[in-house]
Amino acid sequence: MRKLTIDPVTRIEGHAKITIHLGEDGNVERTQFHVTQVRGFEKFTEGRPYYEMPAITARICGICPISHQLASVKACDAIMAVRIPPAAAMLREVIHCGQLVQSHALSFFHLSAPDLLLGMDSDPARRNVLGLAEKHPDIVRDGIALRKFGQSIIERLAGERIHPAGIVPGGVAAPLASASRDVILKGLPEARNIAWRTLDLFKCILDGFQAEVASFGNMPTMYAGLVSNAGDLRLYDGRIRFKTATGTIAAEIDAADYAAYIGEASLSDSYLKAPYFKPLGYPAGIYRVGPLARLNVADRCGTPAADSELRDFREHFGPVVASSFHFHYARLIEVIYCLERLQELLENPAILDRHVRARAEVNAGEGVGVAEAPRGILIHHYKVDEHGAMQWANLIIATGHNNLAISRSIEQVSKYYVKGNQLQEGMLNRVSAVVRAYDPCLSCSTHAGGILPMRIELVGPDGARLDEISSVS
Amino acid sequence: MSPDGVLVIGYGSELRGDDAAGPVAARRLAEHGFRTLAVHQLTPEIAEAIASARVVFFIDADTAVPPGEASLNRVAASSGPPERRAFEHHASPAGLLNLAKAAYGASPEAWFVGLGVGSFEIGEQLSPAAEEAIARAVAAVSH
Numbered sequence: 001m002r003k004l005t006i007d008p009v010t011r012i013e014g015h016a017k018i019t020i021h022l023g024e025d026g027n028v029e030r031t032q033f034h035v036t037q038v039r040g041f042e043k044f045t046e047g048r049p050y051y052e053m054p055a056i057t058a059r060i061c062g063i064c065p066i067s068h069q070l071a072s073v074k075a076c077d078a079i080m081a082v083r084i085p086p087a088a089a090m091l092r093e094v095i096h097c098g099q100l101v102q103s104h105a106l107s108f109f110h111l112s113a114p115d116l117l118l119g120m121d122s123d124p125a126r127r128n129v130l131g132l133a134e135k136h137p138d139i140v141r142d143g144i145a146l147r148k149f150g151q152s153i154i155e156r157l158a159g160e161r162i163h164p165a166g167i168v169p170g171g172v173a174a175p176l177a178s179a180s181r182d183v184i185l186k187g188l189p190e191a192r193n194i195a196w197r198t199l200d201l202f203k204c205i206l207d208g209f210q211a212e213v214a215s216f217g218n219m220p221t222m223y224a225g226l227v228s229n230a231g232d233l234r235l236y237d238g239r240i241r242f243k244t245a246t247g248t249i250a251a252e253i254d255a256a257d258y259a260a261y262i263g264e265a266s267l268s269d270s271y272l273k274a275p276y277f278k279p280l281g282y283p284a285g286i287y288r289v290g291p292l293a294r295l296n297v298a299d300r301c302g303t304p305a306a307d308s309e310l311r312d313f314r315e316h317f318g319p320v321v322a323s324s325f326h327f328h329y330a331r332l333i334e335v336i337y338c339l340e341r342l343q344e345l346l347e348n349p350a351i352l353d354r355h356v357r358a359r360a361e362v363n364a365g366e367g368v369g370v371a372e373a374p375r376g377i378l379i380h381h382y383k384v385d386e387h388g389a390m391q392w393a394n395l396i397i398a399t400g401h402n403n404l405a406i407s408r409s410i411e412q413v414s415k416y417y418v419k420g421n422q423l424q425e426g427m428l429n430r431v432s433a434v435v436r437a438y439d440p441c442l443s444c445s446t447h448a449g450g451i452l453p454m455r456i457e458l459v460g461p462d463g464a465r466l467d468e469i470s471s472v473s
Numbered sequence: 474m475s476p477d478g479v480l481v482i483g484y485g486s487e488l489r490g491d492d493a494a495g496p497v498a499a500r501r502l503a504e505h506g507f508r509t510l511a512v513h514q515l516t517p518e519i520a521e522a523i524a525s526a527r528v529v530f531f532i533d534a535d536t537a538v539p540p541g542e543a544s545l546n547r548v549a550a551s552s553g554p555p556e557r558r559a560f561e562h563h564a565s566p567a568g569l570l571n572l573a574k575a576a577y578g579a580s581p582e583a584w585f586v587g588l589g590v591g592s593f594e595i596g597e598q599l600s601p602a603a604e605e606a607i608a609r610a611v612a613a614v615s616h
Contacts (some may be wrong), residue, residue: 130568141577144521
């Protein structure tokens with residue numbers, strides 16, 4: 001048996017390695033997805049005051065610190081046993097929408113657009129955002145502007161765009177000034193124009209990716225995401241709904257009850273655990289989270305333009321969309337949803353209320369906080385002593401939920417594209433591209449960091465290196 | 474130098490000792506009237522700000538510079554192939570200049586200011602060497 005190694009996978013956050021085992025006939029026999037670094041926030045936060053957790057856990061990630069802060073403060077709210085003021089909940093959601101817009105823009109424009117617009121087989125030296133800027137400067141400008149819009153919301157409401165301090169247990173640190181609200185509202189029309197342009201562009205190029213749609217994790221799995229009591233898409237708060245591959249609701253639970261439905265399997269060759277739907281066991285309980293899963297589990301988005309796009313999406317691809325290639329499509333629909341939701345929230349006069357923080361001591365020994373990070377459901381679960389010192393923590397990160405699905409998607413793409421003894425860069429780029437479709441944040445999922453170039457080796461049965469493709473000189 | 478049309482970008486982790494020298498230098502230059510960005514790392518969207526500048530200074534801690542010193546070197550957009558590692562979640566000064574040129578058609582004059590520092594250990598304190606290097610950089614840019 002021969003072995004291919006993609007180490008590390010590029011244009012993702014964090015560090016991963018893919019091993020592709022080839023049989024004697026040159027066909028793929030099996031694949032492995034390894035996440036190779038660990039930091040262990042759950043352990044070293046033991047003994048810290050619970051109210052430090054939002055600031056500590058935000059350091060897990062420089063891309064989605066807001067998501068960690070939100071899940072963390074919600075766990076802290078539960079420990080304090082407070083119901084936060086309505087304006088605080090609205091402001092948290094506004095910040096969260098800003099976070100999703102900037103993160104989805106990063107994923108689509110900076111990380112995946114080079115594959116989508118320059119081609120999976122294009123020159124790898126230019127298949128990045130600079131190569132994209134040389135051919136499509138208008139698209140790069142749109143990506144930069146959309147990401148900047150999302151970041152500006154975070155900066156304006158939460159203090160800093162990377163590790164802000166404005167989201168606190170019990171609410172938010174400060175009320176919203178009407179001038180700040182007006183500035184954000186003023187930026188919305190241009191952001192919406194960019195979102196529409198980008199979605200239209202994506203629809204135009206989609207026909208050119210039929211093989212990728214067919215082979216990029218196009219498989220039956222369950223899906224999980226937050227929904228409102230009415231079944232609408234929810235990003236900041238909601239119940240966890242699990243749907244089967246055929247669209248039946250398998251469970252809909254309070255977030256605090258997650259442990260009864262989500263198990264975590266440890267894998268011998270990866271620091272990333274593999275969550276599964278407990279009633280079906282491991283690995284039959286494979287499920288996906290993130291933009292595609294959210295659209296699959298929700299009955300509707302709940303805003304007019306996003307709902308119109310969701311109907312169109314379902315008319316083309318069915319009520320439950322299986323191909324992970326469509327994470328890109330779903331991500332763009334969610335950007336439109338976030339921009340509409342921002343308008344709704346900011347035009348509500350109640351958002352300017354001055355009462356934005358509830359204060360309390362420790363009133364419960366345990367708290368669970370759940371939010372939809374850009375990549376999917378994020379769970380923070382804490383236990384504290386009577387003084388509020390952390391005794392135990394469990395963090396289940398979006399990319400972790402998708403671990404089994406990413407692994408299976410890699411195997412499907414590899415079996416479809418990787419053939420023979422002579423490697424072609426484009427075929428292996430597709431293996432990396434299916435990982436990028438999930439927009440994984442491996443720094444979050446194992447709490448590891450680092451981005452390195454990609455190295456792919458073809459190793460013969462005797463261990464000798466037969467071929468190599470590398471992204472480093 | 475007059476601050477008109479000048480953009481100062483100081484970058485580095487403010488939790489890793491002297492790695493904060495770049496952001497600190499940028500903030501001090503803001504007090505002199507310069508348009509500044511103090512950031513953790515260089516990211517693609519900074520290209521937009523670069524595109525609207527006449528002159529850009531990138532300021533970062535630099536282990537190749539003797540402690541307490543500050544170096545000043547011209548940076549240009551390259552005409553060769555893009556950096557292999559460029560533009561995932563972070564970028565380099567030359568990479569950003571390339572992006573500003575490709576996306577916005579702008580090629581401002583650009584300089585890299587390297588700060589000779591002492592320690593990158595975890596902490597929020599600057600070493601005397603970093604303070605000295607920052608003072609030299611502020612003087613070099615503002616005079």
